[in-house]
Every structure is written in C-alpha cells, then in structure tokens.
Amino acid sequence: MSGAPPPAAPVPGDPARAERVRAMFDALAPRYDLANRVLSLGLDQAWRRRAVRALGDLRGAVVVDLCAGTLDLTRMALDAGAARVEAVDFAEAMLRTGRARLAAGAPVELHVADARALPLPDGRADALCCGFGLRNVPELERVLDECARVLRPGGRVAVLDFFRPETALSRFLQATYNRLVLPVGGGLITGFSEAYRYLAGSIDAFVSRGEFEALLAARGFAVSGRDMLPPVASLVVGVRR
Ligand SMILES: C[S@@+](CC[C@H](N)C(=O)[O-])C[C@H]1O[C@@H](n2cnc3c(N)ncnc32)[C@H](O)[C@@H]1O
Incomplete structure (x- = not known):
C-alpha cells in the first residue's frame, strides 16, 4: 500500500465494525489477491474451485457471489457456464479491482451493497456462493435470512470460510497460521499487518462449522459440510428446500 496510512483495523464486537471492515477492505484491495495467493501458497484458488463445483451444474444459472471482493468466485462461476453473476460487496474498491480482471462484456452485475440487505428479488437466484466473507458480517443470522430469501427452492448455497476450529489438529494449524x-x-505484502491480525481474531469470534450448519438447517436448507486440506478452511453446502 502507498499514500495514506491504513485505516484502523476493526475489532470483533465493535458496533462500528461494519464501517471499519469496509474501509479495511477498500484499503487492502490493490494487494488483496497477491496476499491471498502467497499466504495460502495458491491453495485458496483450489478451495474456491471446490466451492463452485459444489454448486452443481451452473450452465445457464443466475449466481449470486456474496461478499464478492475481487470476483475470484464470480470468474469461476462464469467459467462453469453461469448465465449471469450478481456480485455483491460493500467495499467498492474490491469490486473495482475485480472488474478490471473480467473479460469485456462479461455478464456480471456489480452491487455495492451490504450483505444484510441484498438488492436482489426473492427466489430468483439458482445458486449463491460466499468465500471468506461471512466471518466479517456483523449480523450473521440476518445475512443468512437474506441468502434464503434470494434463492429459489432447490437452489444451492456454498460457503467457504475459516470457521472457529473444533478439533485439536485444526486448532493447532489455525493458531500457527x-x-x-x-x-x-x-x-509484509500489504503494509497493513493490523488487518491480518483482525482477520485472525475474527476466526476466534466466528461460529464453528457445526454451529454454522445448524443456522443454515434452521432456514430450511439440507446441509453438508467438509474440511478442506489442510483443515483450516471448510466448505458448507446447502440446498434450499
Ligand atoms: C476476505 S474478503 C473475501 C472476498 C472474496 N469473496 C474472496 O473469496 O476472496 C471479504 C469481503 O467481504 C466483504 N464484506 C464484509 N462484510 C460485508 C458486508 N456486511 N456486506 C457486504 N460485503 C461485506 C468485504 O468488503 C470483502 O470484500
């Protein structure tokens, strides 16, 4: 990063957290992808590909990319044949960075909006994916209500995130990493170590995978979950009944 000093990193539980999260991602945007690739040794893209595959056959589908960031999942959904992607994120600089990497005329609608109030109609989306976003939202249950609202019956959701670890191995790996x-x-990569300390802390403040699955099931989804390799990130898939 260059120029202005990085904004104050958010604190989990702080009422001003959403605005701080937004400012943090806007500041991280130019270096976000590079940091992801280096810090995960490229594994993050393999995890995202698995999430998109878990959405099933996307040919002709309308897909929502929630907390879309720089549009990695959006591009993968398009590669899988999606007819249109509705990409939602409240950090405009993240979406702008991602848009620059889309092919000209790609069928992607960008929405600078909060995940707690999706600017999308009821029951029209065939699939919804969210990569590493839900850990940051202040009202998880409200966001899950929105996911259920915009998906059609039979529609699928795939959520990839760092859930609060439950096993000794994942606790150890998460703590080290x-x-x-x-x-x-x-x-080192972004000049904003506070942000990465926040991201680490946000995992401790997040729900476990089991708790998350129960929240989705309570909204009428048939749910399955699995840990990625190594077991730091997990994927939860739901089918709306
Ligand atoms: C860790 S990034 C993940 C980006 C992308 N999905 C990926 O796989 O790399 C989290 C994203 O969630 C967005 N975000 C966090 N809270 C949000 C909210 N309440 N509403 C909309 N976007 C939000 C941030 O702006 C950021 O771009």
Missing part, C-alpha cells in the same frame, strides 16, 4: 504466518506475511 493465523497468529504467525498471516500477520507477518500479510503485513
């Missing part, structure tokens, strides 16, 4: 690798590596 989040407390050492992320702040140091993320700080």
Whole structure:
C-alpha cells in the first residue's frame, strides 16, 4: 500500500465494525489477491474451485457471489457456464479491482451493497456462493435470512470460510497460521499487518462449522459440510428446500 496510512483495523464486537471492515477492505484491495495467493501458497484458488463445483451444474444459472471482493468466485462461476453473476460487496474498491480482471462484456452485475440487505428479488437466484466473507458480517443470522430469501427452492448455497476450529489438529494449524504466518506475511505484502491480525481474531469470534450448519438447517436448507486440506478452511453446502 502507498499514500495514506491504513485505516484502523476493526475489532470483533465493535458496533462500528461494519464501517471499519469496509474501509479495511477498500484499503487492502490493490494487494488483496497477491496476499491471498502467497499466504495460502495458491491453495485458496483450489478451495474456491471446490466451492463452485459444489454448486452443481451452473450452465445457464443466475449466481449470486456474496461478499464478492475481487470476483475470484464470480470468474469461476462464469467459467462453469453461469448465465449471469450478481456480485455483491460493500467495499467498492474490491469490486473495482475485480472488474478490471473480467473479460469485456462479461455478464456480471456489480452491487455495492451490504450483505444484510441484498438488492436482489426473492427466489430468483439458482445458486449463491460466499468465500471468506461471512466471518466479517456483523449480523450473521440476518445475512443468512437474506441468502434464503434470494434463492429459489432447490437452489444451492456454498460457503467457504475459516470457521472457529473444533478439533485439536485444526486448532493447532489455525493458531500457527493465523497468529504467525498471516500477520507477518500479510503485513509484509500489504503494509497493513493490523488487518491480518483482525482477520485472525475474527476466526476466534466466528461460529464453528457445526454451529454454522445448524443456522443454515434452521432456514430450511439440507446441509453438508467438509474440511478442506489442510483443515483450516471448510466448505458448507446447502440446498434450499
Ligand atoms: C476476505 S474478503 C473475501 C472476498 C472474496 N469473496 C474472496 O473469496 O476472496 C471479504 C469481503 O467481504 C466483504 N464484506 C464484509 N462484510 C460485508 C458486508 N456486511 N456486506 C457486504 N460485503 C461485506 C468485504 O468488503 C470483502 O470484500
């Protein structure tokens, strides 16, 4: 990053958290993809590909990319044959960075909007994906209500995230990775180590995979979940009944 100093990193539980999260991602945008690729040794893209595959046959589908960031999942959904992607994120600089990497005329609608109030009609989306976004939203249950609202019956949701670890192995891996690798590596690449400390802390404040699956099931989804390799990130898939 260059120019202005990075904004204050958000604190989980802070009422002003949403605005701070937005400012943080706007500031991270130019270096976000590079940091992801380096810090995950490229694994993050393999995890995203699995999430898109879990959405089933996307040919002709309308897909929502929630907390879309720089549009990695959007591009993968288009490659899988989606007819249109509705990409939603409240950090405009993230969407702008992603748009620059889309092919001209790609059928993508960008929405600078909060995940708690999606600017999308009821029951029209065939699929919805969210990569590493829900950990940051202040009212998770309200966002899940919105996901259920915009999906048609039979529509699928795939959520990829770093859930609060439940097993000794994932606790150990997350602790090593989040407390050492992320702040140091993320700080070096982006000049904003506070942000990477926040991202690590947000995992401790997030729900476990099991708790998340229960929240989706309570909204009428048939749910399945699995850990990625290595078991730091997990994928939860739901089919709206
Ligand atoms: C870690 S990034 C993930 C971006 C992308 N999905 C990916 O796979 O790389 C999280 C994104 O969620 C967005 N976000 C966080 N809270 C949000 C909210 N309440 N409404 C909309 N977007 C939000 C941030 O702006 C950021 O772009």
